[in-house]
Amino acid sequence: MSAKPANRRRRSSSVTTALRQVPLNKQTSNINMRETVKPLTKGAPRRSPDDLPERYKSLGLSADIKSGRWMLVPSSAFMLMMIPVILWANQWMLIDLGLMGSFTVNPFAWMIFPSYRLSNGLYTKGVLDFVFIGYYIIFWSFVRQFVTLYILRPLGRKFGIKGSKVMRFTEQGYAVFYFGIMGIAGILVMKQLPTWWYKTEHFWLGYPHREMTWRLKTYYLMQAAYWCQQTIILALKIEKPRKDFKELVAHHIVTLWLVGWSYGISLTYIGVSVFVTMDVSDIFLAFAKCVNYVNEAWSGPPFAVFVCVWTYLRHYLNIKILYSVYTEFNKIPFDQRQAFDPLNDNWMVGWMKWQIFVPIFLLQCINLFWYFLIWRILVRIVLFDVIKDERSDDEDSDSESKQVGEADKAE
Template sequence: MAPRHTHPGKRPAVSQLSTAQIEKLSHYQLDSPSLPQTPPGSSTPSRTGSPASSNGFLSASGRVPPWWLQWAINPYVALKLLATPVVLYFNWKLVTPYVAPDLPNPFAPIFLLSGYIADSKPEQPRYAKSYNDLIFLAYYIVFFSFVREYLAIKVSRPVARYFGLRKEGKIVRFAEQFYALVYFAFFGAWGYFSYWLQQLIVLVLGLEKPRKDYNMLVAHHFITLWLVGWSYFLNMTIIGSAVYMSMDIPDAFFAASKLLNYIQWERAKMVAFGTFIGVWTYFRHYLNFKMLWSVWYESHLAPEDSKQWNWSAGTYLVSWLPTFVFVSIFALQMLNLFWYWLIWKILIKAIITRTADDERSDDEDEDEPTANEKHD
């Protein structure tokens, strides 16, 4: 039998460990994207993160999605899907001029905008609605899923371990906030059209560990997607872009404060959190009320020829739709006020106790112990 006590500064030799101890060590100290093989007859250990199992990549809930959704959590599958149309596009570009010079490239709409209006100004290009927009949208959902999972596996996990995080639950949370910071800070302007659909896939597959406000978060995503979809159909894309701006920019500051919290930089965390509250107040409340005012009082300024339901002309702004949009934005504001109340609870607690913890999160310290805590 393997000895139960070893020198505190040394790990026991592999030959001294029991089979169960080897499984525990290999499971909890794994940094590669695939789990170790287990001895015959033993069960595969469970994980809370999203790196791969022996049969495929797992979501945070431990489920393996069906084969047609593997791209959502496996960056290598997503990369293959992303590269295929690009390769086909350039093959077409190189070969077709010698065969059929005037034949349009059928692979371009997959990752390039379609429906360009010929008489629009080159410096201000305009695009008509097209069914190809759905293909374009799907491509970039896969793209941002790839970015998310690649950052989680190859960047955020090593960074988390560098700063001393060992519990799997905190590493998963760190990866979520790391991606949020990167996305909102760098990809927000480019990725507005696909982020919320990708987030719905994240919620459905359980790629993130649920918080206490999980139902509120799902409602928030659906309402936002609803609003942006209608802004597309009603030719009110400025409102849709404004909704994204008001939602996304504060989240970058929140993600930064959460990352500082995980690595326990207390003073920097408090400064970042105070900045976040100011940014949140301006974007998610002041600007949101400005949008409500605009929808209620300025809808009449829309061109008269757009105030009809005419599918062929692409105009759908009938008289009752502004009220419909107003109610949707108002519902979004109610959710924002709920989170605003939680934010102020955190701030008041921070002032009293000098600690700032996210009220929405489950107790992440009650996570699975690390290898050093488990093996005996």
């Protein structure tokens, strides 16, 4: 076998060939690599503190309804609220055009206006009142979120409130808004009643008080809708829970018990009286807390006024109401205390006295618990010059308040 020529060139490998095709550094030294390198993804823009959190932004009406998000999103609650209004107006338009009979029942009116109007212009109660309450749960959801997110939240920022205090400020600001309206409304309603100002014997004289003015019925059902909506807010924990969460749940349950029971058995006179004691005192409580969030140095005078108002309304007058239930129940006409017949709207047999007494007494016990916390603040300030803020575990660790902070529990 003949030998291969010694001078034959060795064949280059494919790897070597490929490497030769790669440009050398000296060939690309005039290229600015920094200019050619681009980030793969664009960084997310930093969210402004004024931007609403994502939970308050709509995902579309249908998705908001399915998820219950409409209670947080004002635009979705507003659209839900307007649907019955548009349908109600549409039916009246069809009647005006002669396309529907003038006596056609408009079912959407049951949602917007009180039902069961009598020929004398007064109102009575019935199952359609639940439809009215359901609609105004949506109404209060819209009002609450709109006021807190678009009025009070920017206002809190303008006052220089930061962090979790902003949410607390909006919660208490809304309390001032709501109780300010309903407190005044309650006083105006009560002024038209024989019970003005806490003439307790008229809770029972002339019972049953089945017929109501438009103002009284609307006021009562709006209160019922508000407390139902607040209970849902509490159950969903839309507001940050505090250490007294259980007491607050008990307060809402007892309040709903009082509202429903007093309305159902035609004791609206006593119900209005209880509402006034609660709502008016809550105005001063919420206002004192708002002032405290803005500037702790200003919170002393509002807190002092609040303690006086709270003492008079939530304790003196409420105990007066309790005493009336205990001692004046028998002023109910004798014929109305002879039979327990709910189907015929007859309720007031002897043992029903305790069905009225117990929820008001439980409410007073909860108020006394909060009253103890209020006085503990005063004792620490006056005797020991120690101001301690007991907050819920879910809040920021920074001190949010001094004098009014512990009274945050007093809802």
